[in-house]
Amino acid sequence: MVFGASGGIGSAMVKLLASQGKFQSVYAISRKSGLAFENSDVIKPVKLPDYSETTLKQLSVQISQVDLDLVFIATGLLHNDHIQPEKRLSKINADALAELFNANSIVPILIAKHFSPLMPKNGLSVLAAVSARVGSIDDNRLGGWYSYRASKAALNMFFKTLAIELKRTNPNLIVSLLHPGTTDTNLSKPFQGNVPDEKLFDPEKTSRYLYNVICHLNKSDSGSFKDWDNKTIPW
Ligand SMILES: NC(=O)c1ccc[n+]([C@@H]2O[C@H](COP(=O)([O-])OP(=O)(O)OC[C@H]3O[C@@H](n4cnc5c(N)ncnc54)[C@H](OP(=O)(O)O)[C@@H]3O)[C@@H](O)[C@H]2O)c1
Numbered sequence: 001m002v003f004g005a006s007g008g009i010g011s012a013m014v015k016l017l018a019s020q021g022k023f024q025s026v027y028a029i030s031r032k033s034g035l036a037f038e039n040s041d042v043i044k045p046v047k048l049p050d051y052s053e054t055t056l057k058q059l060s061v062q063i064s065q066v067d068l069d070l071v072f073i074a075t076g077l078l079h080n081d082h083i084q085p086e087k088r089l090s091k092i093n094a095d096a097l098a099e100l101f102n103a104n105s106i107v108p109i110l111i112a113k114h115f116s117p118l119m120p121k122n123g124l125s126v127l128a129a130v131s132a133r134v135g136s137i138d139d140n141r142l143g144g145w146y147s148y149r150a151s152k153a154a155l156n157m158f159f160k161t162l163a164i165e166l167k168r169t170n171p172n173l174i175v176s177l178l179h180p181g182t183t184d185t186n187l188s189k190p191f192q193g194n195v196p197d198e199k200l201f202d203p204e205k206t207s208r209y210l211y212n213v214i215c216h217l218n219k220s221d222s223g224s225f226k227d228w229d230n231k232t233i234p235w
Contacts, residue, residue, distance in 0.1 A: 104148070126217055128175075
């Protein structure tokens with residue numbers, strides 16, 4: 001199940017998973033309608049009105065008979081028509097902060113709340129959220145981007161905490177936080193100026209890298225924060 005299926009990384013991951021031949025269904029969850037995917041016998045697009053708790057709970061009830069082997073959360077927000085990443089303290093705005101925290105921290109943990117109970121207890125499964133290296137507190141050298149950095153750091157704390165709880169309640173469920181590398185999507189488009197060509201991945205490449213990381217996860221990796229190259233990122 002992929003959340004954020006209209007996005008650059010989310011849509012590439014939907015296509016990659018469908019091409020693996022090992023998933024009976026790939027649920028492509030999005031707030032956009034009319035998503036067109038080939039291989040539509042495997043891909044099941046689901047349009048949601050929003051990612052509110054009510055909506056997520058309704059969907060989890062509707063599909064409660066399904067065993068989810070992989071939940072991949074590719075939702076996220078850096079900028080939109082009224083929000084830009086803050087370069088300095090004076091740009092902090094309470095409404096924008098709330099919107100970023102909702103998109104980057106609250107929605108993913110609500111997805112975890114309603115969909116992790118559908119993940120099997122008798123075989124390995126993976127709940128992965130796309131985080132960002134700039135959410136690393138240790139790695140913060142440049143500053144700026146207050147709300148994006150802080151909301152991804154909050155996401156990391158949510159999922160690390162969840163990993164500890166799941167060790168008791170479903171030790172076969174691996175929780176993973178992933179940094180995709182700078183990827184050519186709408187989210188990164190305005191900020192690609194200083195990124196050398198070889199460091200700007202197309203979404204298909206990113207989805208292959210992240211799927212490779214996911215395939216190599218084992219139980220001891222639950223609660224880890226890794227990059228596209230399978231290297232651990234400091235918190
Ligand atoms: N691109 C990069 O260089 C880069 C680097 C580091 C981390 N990331 C992370 O990678 C993930 C995927 O991003 P992307 O690059 O594929 O960007 P994208 O193309 O903009 O896709 C992001 C998706 O997030 C969902 N979304 C947008 N606004 C939202 C909101 N307010 N609340 C909840 N969901 C919202 C949308 O999904 P639906 O419309 O389908 O519902 C959207 O398609 C994000 O978490 C991002 O932070 C990206």
